[in-house]
Each structure stands twice: as structure tokens, then as C-alpha cells.
Amino acid sequence: MSDLADFTRLAVTLEPWRHQIVFVGGWAYRLYRYEPRAYTPEYEAVFTQDADVAYKEREALEGNLKEALIGAGFEEKLNGDFKPPAARYTLGDEANGFYAEFLTPLSGSGKKRNKQTGEFEEDATVVNGGVIAQKLRYLEVLLHAPWVVNIPAAESGINEEVAGLRIPNPVSFIIQKLLIRDRRAADKRPQDVLYIHDAIELFGASIDELAPIWKDLEATLTGKQRRLVSDGVAELFSEVNDTLREAAIIPSDRQPDPEDMLKLCQFGFGKIFDMKS
Structure with a gap:
């Protein structure tokens, strides 16, 4: 896979938090092939350039993930009108490069009160461990009883096994x-x-x-x-x-x-x- 080395860089960077995070979305689908119970198909997995990294609602991520990502060559890109704004953590060109987004479950009404204005606004994002995560409905389902896979050294792009990757x-x-x-x-x-x-x-x-x-x-x-x-x-x-x-x-x-x-x-x-x- 042409971008497996980029995903490996992300996984290695987030190694201290692997016991808390789950790789969801398209990358979970691609990583299923490393699960021993999966059969090996002849076709390739559908390409995806974004990696979605999820963690439980209100779970504290110790340390500073943002600093770790920047140290590994990622750049934080902010966009949107949410407070805090939504964020992508990109490698390479923003339009074509690999990037990661952080996600956490959304519960309740989906609204929060602005402490300064007293008005209600979208409860769409949160800062945890230095990174900005988007809040999404039903994400908790993906965090239920995750499985663990390892990327073998021959395919990781770094000639080392990448172990302990949690996926739905x-x-x-x-x-x-x-x-x-x-x-x-x-x-x-x-x-x-x-x-x-x-x-x-x-x-x-x-x-x-x-x-x-x-x-x-x-x-x-x-x-x-x-x-x-x-x-x-x-x-x-x-x-x-x-x-x-x-x-x-x-x-x-x-x-x-x-x-x-x-x-x-x-x-x-x-x-x-x-x-x-």
C-alpha cells in the first residue's frame, strides 16, 4: 500500500496512547486484513487517505498528542466556525497528503452553553491531550469491545512490526x-x-x-x-x-x-x- 508508511508513522507517534485510542473508519477496514480470522482476498482494500482516531467520551488523554504529532512531521490545520474549530493533522500537501482526525462520542442534546455569551452553540468539538476532536453520534458503538491487530514488519514500511493497534x-x-x-x-x-x-x-x-x-x-x-x-x-x-x-x-x-x-x-x-x- 503506497501510504502504509504514513499510517505507520501516525501509529508509531501515538504509541503511548494505543491503549486508549481506536483506529476507526476506512483504516479499520484496511487493517482487518491483519486479523487472523480474516480471509485474504485477491482484491485490494478501497483507498483512503484519512485516518480516524477515536477515544471514549470524557476520557483524559495524558500528555500532549499535538506536540508528538508535530514532532513527527504533522501539521495542525484548523477550519470551520466551531469553538474550538475542527482540526486535521496533515502530512505533506493538504489536498493530497495523508491526514488524521480525532473523534469522540457525542451525547446529550448536541448543544452547549457559551460561558461568555450565555447562548447555546453546537457541541461539536473538544480539546483533549492537546488535539481537537470532533464529537459524533453513535461513535461509542465503534469503541465497544475493540479487536487488536499487528502490522507485520514486512508491510509496515519501517521494517518493524507495529503491534497493538486497536480497531472496531x-x-x-x-x-x-x-x-x-x-x-x-x-x-x-x-x-x-x-x-x-x-x-x-x-x-x-x-x-x-x-x-x-x-x-x-x-x-x-x-x-x-x-x-x-x-x-x-x-x-x-x-x-x-x-x-x-x-x-x-x-x-x-x-x-x-x-x-x-x-x-x-x-x-x-x-x-x-x-x-x-
Whole structure:
């Protein structure tokens, strides 16, 4: 992978905080291939240049991550009107380079009172450990029972193993995408459907091990959230639809059939949710 060395630099820089952080988003999907239970596909993972780094709500990150990142060659780029503004930590050219963003769960109303003006404003960002993190709904799902993977020395880009990288278990990965589907831009939904399909395919041989994970995760969800999950499955995976068709044309090195994608996802959900045929 052409940018694996950049991700490795990020992972090495954040080594002191690995026990607190979870790599989520597209990089979790790519790192699944280093999980022993995953099968090795012939196709490449979908490219992503951003690394999302998540941590639990209100968990203190000791030390100064921002100083560590700057010392490793990252630059903080601020944007937006939030207080504090949203931030990216970039390597190389801002438009084309690798970058990291920090995320933490959003709970409550999503509003906070400005201590100076007394008015309510968006509760969208927070400073922790020197870095600015975005607050997102349903992110706590990705932090439930994370798995741990290692990047082997031969692939890390630094000739050393990068160990102890925490990523969401595949059930959490799938469920969070179902929960956020209505919050995602329309052009992002096909990619999420492809991620769901590929996650089920990667762990197809051990799919029976995922049902207990769902039982544990389900117990942490509200009734509304459980309905959102079931509604998401019905909306996206009841029949071949435009979203599935668009998902099928995303990869450049394979041509999955939408009907086959649908059947695999329905099979996977039946196993994960322990549905009896």
C-alpha cells in the first residue's frame, strides 16, 4: 500500500496512547486484513487517505498528542466556525497528503452553553491531550469491545512490526454504519454498503463468532437505536437497489455483482443476528 508508511508513522507517534485510542473508519477496514480470522482476498482494500482516531467520551488523554504529532512531521490545520474549530493533522500537501482526525462520542442534546455569551452553540468539538476532536453520534458503538491487530514488519514500511493497534470489531463496524446511514451524505452511502459487504466477506469463515458480539453490543443500545439498525438492514438490504448498484462499481480491481452482494449480506445478517431460517 503506497501510504502504509504514513499510517505507520501516525501509529508509531501515538504509541503511548494505543491503549486508549481506536483506529476507526476506512483504516479499520484496511487493517482487518491483519486479523487472523480474516480471509485474504485477491482484491485490494478501497483507498483512503484519512485516518480516524477515536477515544471514549470524557476520557483524559495524558500528555500532549499535538506536540508528538508535530514532532513527527504533522501539521495542525484548523477550519470551520466551531469553538474550538475542527482540526486535521496533515502530512505533506493538504489536498493530497495523508491526514488524521480525532473523534469522540457525542451525547446529550448536541448543544452547549457559551460561558461568555450565555447562548447555546453546537457541541461539536473538544480539546483533549492537546488535539481537537470532533464529537459524533453513535461513535461509542465503534469503541465497544475493540479487536487488536499487528502490522507485520514486512508491510509496515519501517521494517518493524507495529503491534497493538486497536480497531472496531466487525459487528460494531457494521452496526455503526447502519446507525449513521441517514446522517451520511448520499454519495457516501454506497461506500458504506461496500464496507459492510466486504467486512462480512472477510469474516465469512468465522461469521458464527460474531453473533455473541452482537448480543453484547445490542444490550448497550436503546430501543430507538435497535430499531434504527433493523430499519437500516431492511432499507439497504431487502432487494437490489440503486445504493447497492453504486457500491458495486466503486472498486477498480473487481466487478462484484449486486445480486451476489445482496445475498452475501443477507446471509451475514442472518448469522450475526442469529436469525433462524
